Amino acid sequence: MSSLSLAVRDSNTMLRRNLLHARRYPSLTLNLLLTPIMMLLLFVYVFGDVMSAGIEDGGADRSAYIAYLVPGILLLTIGGTTIGSAVSVSTDMNEGIIARFRTMAIHRGSVLIGHVIGSVLQCVMSVVLVGAVAVAIGFRSTDATAVEWILALGLLTLVSLAFTWIAVGMGLSSPNAEAASNNALPLVVLPFISSAFVPVDAMPGWFRPIAEYQPFTPAIETLRGLLLGTEIGHNGWLAVAWCLVLAVLGCFWSQSLFSRDPR
């Protein structure tokens, strides 16, 4: 069997194993899904009226704030789901079965690839669910074309892939699930210090660079552009570049961690 078809076949087997886990024990995935939905409801119904004063030069209302908020919430959903990936990778690495996989003539990367693809699928599913809630409470795109919807979904998938690889690295470098969960915290903290909830312009001058030069802001701005017709500018390329760099770094980092002698 060629090494590529071996990789595909073994990764597929590992993916099915991870999906089986997710299906048997859905509580982790569902718990992580609750956070973005609660954030969405909280920011729309509790803070919405006040927050809307901060966008569109004060002329907006609650429904305009829903539109502003949803792209950030979708990315927060991805961040939250990837924390679950870090935890499940870390838990899995402490299982005896991983030692068995390491002594079998299977594609070396398949264990991680299975985790990554499984996690990206979960991210996309979560994004669709949270998106459905957003639509239910009144989110509407502004004349987004089919191509723009597809690009938006593509971007969300790419972001999922990038953050999943980073999360897998975090899971591999953590000795246990608790540590993995803590180490992966930046993945949900970063959206809060991005343009997800308020425009970067509304932040103090010294803080703006932190909000601006991080992966979530260009991704959120691109998503807004695609769904709401705002200016994308160079954010599109920035978002894609961030994702590619993070995915490649995360991938190499994870693989070098995995190929070390196990603890």
Next chain:
Amino acid sequence: MPSSVMPTSKRSDGHLPPAAVSTVGLRKSYGDKLVLDGIDLRIPAGSVFALLGPNGAGKTTAVKILSTLITADGGQAQVAGHDIASSPDGVRAAIGVTGQFSAVDGLITGEENMLLMADLHHLSKREGRRVAAELLERFDLAEAAKKPASSYSGGMKRRLDLAMTLVGNPRIIFLDEPTTGLDPRSRHNMWQIIRELVSDGVTVFLTTQYLEEADELADRIAVLNDGRIAAEGSADDLKRLIPGGHVRLRFTDPSAYRSAAVALSEVTRDDEALSLSIPSDGSQRELRSILDRLDSAGIEADELTVHTPDLDDVFFALTGGTRTDGTSGTDDPNQPSRPGRSKETAR
């Protein structure tokens, strides 16, 4: 299939049967701690080899290295004709490993575990189902097949673990303490299973802390102590190295103790505990002779115990350590010096 695992490598000696596992000077340390200090082994294909040693002797480390789970710091090893360092995938294709801690996926069922293995060995769906069902049946797991593996008892987990190992039809199987933590019935079941494997021509490399287990199963036994092979040979060879058992007599009355020490020759005295040990194989005849001598001297011991040789004795015999309970009497200056001892102190 056997031809692929018994290659006629350049190194193999024409007269010897092909080696399933051979190592030269295998070394491994964790930080400052030297775990394996130059291990040389040669295990003929189709035989059962037992690595016997106490906790921390390096048994698991040896299995981890030979099964390509971790890398050695020095030395060479070939498994199924493949170098573990340069051709780990060749090794992996020929071996099966059942570790001390169960390598089953507890979140999925026993059957799903088996099918996972079948998929990873690239069996067709039909073939995979057939092999899984057959092995589950053979290991008495058919009834529990649909239950999550985490709900299995220790013995069932160990059987599932071994069944998973067998899916790929490995020619060399590493069993790391296969019966540790099992109850006596499960242990005997496991022994029976291992014997069946051997009759199929599989080479078995097992580690154990129990002399009895090595004796039951292995053709050859190596005693691992402090990262070195202290002795190697058949069970009978090793037993010859073990000092015989002894009979221990305890007294509460010091004068009875002293007269018993005089009445019985060849005793090792423990003046503090008022106990005497007499070398003996524990046979009825020897016991009677001891009792006769005590009777004729009019002495009555308060307690009599027969001590048969155990793994401890092998170790103390091989490494020259001192028994904490003093029964082997190594503090006796007349005790012959043991080969391992000078080596130990020289280090």
